[in-house]
Amino acid sequence: MEVPQRAAVSLLAPVVQALAERNDIRVLGIKGQALTLQGLRTARGTGDVDMLVDPSRFDELCALLRRHRWRDRDGKVLVPLPAEGSASVPHARTLEHPHWPTHLDLHRYYPGFLGPAQETFELLWTARDRVGDGALSLEVPAQIDHWLLAALHAIRSGDERQMTDLREHAQVEFTQNMGAVLRRAIELRAFEPLRGQFLLLGEQGPPPAKHEQPLLAAWNRRLRDSRADDDAFVEQLLDARGRVRVALLFRHLFPPPRSARAFHAVAPGPLGLLAFYTRRLLSGPRYGAQYARIVGRRWVS
Incomplete structure (x- = not known):
């Protein structure tokens, strides 16, 4: 029941x-x-x-x-x-x-x-x-x-x-x-x-303590920057290791159907999902560019 x-x-x-x-x-x-x-x-x-x-x-x-x-x-x-x-x-x-x-x-x-x-x-x-x-x-x-x-x-x-x-x-x-x-x-x-x-x-x-400033900057970026979610993913990818990194990358590119439909623009039916996953696959170079940008930002900081 x-x-x-x-x-x-x-x-x-x-x-x-x-x-x-x-x-x-x-x-x-x-x-x-x-x-x-x-x-x-x-x-x-x-x-x-x-x-x-x-x-x-x-x-x-x-x-x-x-x-x-x-x-x-x-x-x-x-x-x-x-x-x-x-x-x-x-x-x-x-x-x-x-x-x-x-x-x-x-x-x-x-x-x-x-x-x-x-x-x-x-x-x-x-x-x-x-x-x-x-x-x-x-x-x-x-x-x-x-x-x-x-x-x-x-x-x-x-x-x-x-x-x-x-x-x-x-x-x-x-x-x-x-x-x-x-x-x-x-x-x-x-x-x-x-x-x-x-x-x-x-x-x-x-005023903010010195050790809080990097975390506070990440918090503010999460609130104000429309690209913050993508940045957060790359930050996670950098911090992950081994199988966790592979799983994180695969899930980000190919989220489960329920998540895909809830958080992305996906057309109805199986063909809609296929088109969505194809677009995600082709977006790989963009994520590579983000990875390089955030690595550079970490290096500078």
Whole structure:
């Protein structure tokens, strides 16, 4: 029997968290209804479930869920996490199940936190909160931390409506404590990506630390440059090794049919897919030029 959509969204995060706990894997529910329960956004429907996983145990949880019939929707190639944060390295897997009508997004880390992924997770885990009641309760980031994560998501997605909603709720929830939000953003190395939002909230912070500047530049390029996605792919290709590099290159040139139709202009039917894959094959020289350009930029920097 298939689980109804609304029930699936409410049940899935606690179910996954319980499974993870039984295997000593730490996970935090993020975004979605937890933000509403913490007073951080206006109540609205949620179509999927997001969870932040201990980066050191991410692959284990994915393997565990596969044994319970969860499958990778997009077949992403996850390159090794860099020592520091990243704005471009793939950070999540989207899983689907034949009897759950909602997707499960598992995040290894969250873009916009400019510190090391494991260090950031430890900070979020140590300060965690719990929302909901009984068997449906869920461990989530602390209220301030969750607001920072949601704000990073809204900015990265270009969702000004969502960002405005988050600012309005922050002005209510943190009206006497905005300084604490600022200090936590600095501690989690999320202040620079959110500097503009803090200015709108009447808060100013220190200039960017020297070690954050390359990551901040990558973040800003990801937001402003229409070529940023292609640049991010080449950056990943440079950082990958061996079979991962081959798999990354093949998937970028020939994404699965579902991803091709979701993210590219593909005509209907099998012939549409054939034409799309032919165009991708012929675009190889363009990617080679991008590779050379980014290698040159790294060399200069």
